Amino acid sequence: MAISHYLKEIGRGKDGARSLDRAQAADLFGELLDGQVSELELGAFCLAMRIKGETPEEMAGFLDATALRTDKVPTQGRTAVVLPSYNGARKLPVLTPLLALLLAREGLPVLVHGAATESRRVSSAEVLALLGVAADSSVQPLQAGQVRFVPTGLLCPGLQRLLEVRRVIGLRNSAHSLVKLMNPCDGDALVVGSYTHPEYLLSMGKTFELTRQRAMLLRGTEGEPVADPRRLPQIDVFQQGQRRCVQEAQGGPLASLPELPAIDAASTAAWISEVLAGRRAVPAPIARQVEHVLQAVQAS
Numbered sequence: 001m002a003i004s005h006y007l008k009e010i011g012r013g014k015d016g017a018r019s020l021d022r023a024q025a026a027d028l029f030g031e032l033l034d035g036q037v038s039e040l041e042l043g044a045f046c047l048a049m050r051i052k053g054e055t056p057e058e059m060a061g062f063l064d065a066t067a068l069r070t071d072k073v074p075t076q077g078r079t080a081v082v083l084p085s086y087n088g089a090r091k092l093p094v095l096t097p098l099l100a101l102l103l104a105r106e107g108l109p110v111l112v113h114g115a116a117t118e119s120r121r122v123s124s125a126e127v128l129a130l131l132g133v134a135a136d137s138s139v140q141p142l143q144a145g146q147v148r149f150v151p152t153g154l155l156c157p158g159l160q161r162l163l164e165v166r167r168v169i170g171l172r173n174s175a176h177s178l179v180k181l182m183n184p185c186d187g188d189a190l191v192v193g194s195y196t197h198p199e200y201l202l203s204m205g206k207t208f209e210l211t212r213q214r215a216m217l218l219r220g221t222e223g224e225p226v227a228d229p230r231r232l233p234q235i236d237v238f239q240q241g242q243r244r245c246v247q248e249a250q251g252g253p254l255a256s257l258p259e260l261p262a263i264d265a266a267s268t269a270a271w272i273s274e275v276l277a278g279r280r281a282v283p284a285p286i287a288r289q290v291e292h293v294l295q296a297v298q299a300s
Helices: 004-010 022-033 039-052 056-068 096-105 124-130 157-169 174-178 198-211 265-276 284-298
Strands: 080-084 110-114 147-151 189-195 215-219 235-239 242-247
Touching: 004 039, 022 039, 022 056, 022 157, 039 157, 039 174, 056 174, 056 198, 080 096, 096 110, 096 124, 096 147, 096 265, 096 284, 110 124, 124 147, 124 265, 157 174, 174 198, 189 198, 189 284, 198 215, 198 235, 198 242, 215 284, 235 284, 242 284
Parallel strands: 080 110, 080 189, 110 147, 189 215
Antiparallel strands: 215 235, 235 242
């Protein structure tokens, strides 16, 4: 089916566009994921939503459609931690693998999912591979104390296709926001969402409240779901539609800066290995984030 009737609503510009309700958004996004639209319609959708911006109702509908088309990762009744890793390293090393391995060391099942959307950045997948965690080639059960990296294309091929549109038009689209909100597990999970710009704190938070997900939200390191190793960010936790601030942002000048590796994958992996072996200290903000994740997972 064509989506022109939806494009007429969302494509009227920043001030004239009208938002879709949750069911309409789910129907529209489902057609996109199923590849039922032309390339012209797909590009029109991406640009229209880029200009208009997604409402929490629309994003909830997009998540509904994605959930129906996702090959869910079995967690065998355990509450998993989900770390969406899509931004990679630009100016700072990507330390999402360190967070994942620290959480697994505490006995938690940890799912990292992602896809490279910019070839110039170092990805978590590259660093994890050097640390002995290869990307999965099929969806496998997640065990306690284990880290798995699952490429987005394995979870939902249609979502991967949407992410790749960025390489053509040079702009992010709704899929890039959605992947930081979704739970690709077959049961309860703590989704650790991150944002780069303050306006996303509001929109992502409202979506977590609306969908009643168990989640954590922080301003991550260059968009990654790991605390900046130099300074504690604000951390909010969501459960059953309720938001709770568990960590205030660190203010004032920094007394000292941690010694960090170069951003290339080999240097980052070697540095993380030294941290895990106890030869280097875990950066205080990341250690604090681990504590908050453990508390959020254990909360009823």
